[in-house]
Amino acid sequence: MNDKEILDSIKKIVTPYTQRKEGLENFNEETDFIKDLEVNSANLVDVILDVEDEFNIEIDNDSMEGMLTVGDAKNIIERKLASA
Amino acid sequence: MDFKNILEKLPYSSPFLFVDELLKVNEKSAEGIYTFPENSFFYKGHFKDNPVTPGVILTECMAQIGVVCLGIFLLENEKTESNDIKLALSSSEIDFYLPVFPGETVKVVSEKLFYRFNKLKCEVRMYDKQDKLICRGKIAGMIKNESA
Numbered sequence: 021m022n023d024k025e026i027l028d029s030i031k032k033i034v035t036p037y038t039q040r041k042e043g044l045e046n047f048n049e050e051t052d053f054i055k056d057l058e059v060n061s062a063n064l065v066d067v068i069l070d071v072e073d074e075f076n077i078e079i080d081n082d083s084m085e086g087m088l089t090v091g092d093a094k095n096i097i098e099r100k101l102a103s104a
Numbered sequence: 105m106d107f108k109n110i111l112e113k114l115p116y117s118s119p120f121l122f123v124d125e126l127l128k129v130n131e132k133s134a135e136g137i138y139t140f141p142e143n144s145f146f147y148k149g150h151f152k153d154n155p156v157t158p159g160v161i162l163t164e165c166m167a168q169i170g171v172v173c174l175g176i177f178l179l180e181n182e183k184t185e186s187n188d189i190k191l192a193l194s195s196s197e198i199d200f201y202l203p204v205f206p207g208e209t210v211k212v213v214s215e216k217l218f219y220r221f222n223k224l225k226c227e228v229r230m231y232d233k234q235d236k237l238i239c240r241g242k243i244a245g246m247i248k249n250e251s252a
Contacts, residue, residue, distance in 0.1 A: 060194070062192075062246050068220075069218070
């Protein structure tokens with residue numbers, strides 16, 4: 021799975037939880053879940069659970085805390101996929 | 105740990121405490137009861153001359169027994185003593201079937217759907233004395249222990 025496929029997949033997952041729809045227009049690795057998309061902390065948990073299901077990986081507490089941007093999420097997904 | 109310990113940690117008081125007694129609390133579920141006193145503050149206005157327990161109060165009762173009490177149990181189970189419990193309701197989606205009148209006793213039964221990253225989501229049901237379903241739905245909250 022290449023970078024673009026992972027980003028597209030994250031975008032699809034985060035869309036229903038996004039309050040600030042403009043944030044989706046220039047969705048990239050720098051996009052911040054809380055600042056740019058205005059996802060609340062409870063829905064950020066839903067995003068992570070959906071990512072786990074989509075990629076069949078498990079995200080631990082430490083990884084979760086470092087997941088501020090789309091790029092962070094992509095890196096965590098790639099790392100988990102590589103070690104699977 | 106006995107359930108008294110959980111009740112003592114609930115961050116509510118009258119007139120917004122809606123838990124009388126816990127019947128069961130474990131890793132996966134919680135069960136408790138509450139009797140709505142006839143002189144509860146909301147009956148005066150809901151409705152005028154026709155007191156019925158507001159759905160939002162039934163939801164609160166389900167959240168306090170089904171999510172908060174279970175959440176406190178899970179937090180305590182996790183590690184050290186909880187010093188300062190921080191709570192926030194994050195979502196609720198409830199269907200209502202029967203009205204609850206002043207003085208009625210209800211039983212709340214909750215099953216954990218998941219507890220991850222401080223978010224606890226439960227499937228919660230409320231029953232009347234005849235075990236008829238009053239309301240049911242999903243409630244989620246964020247719960248954490250801010251240790252000193």
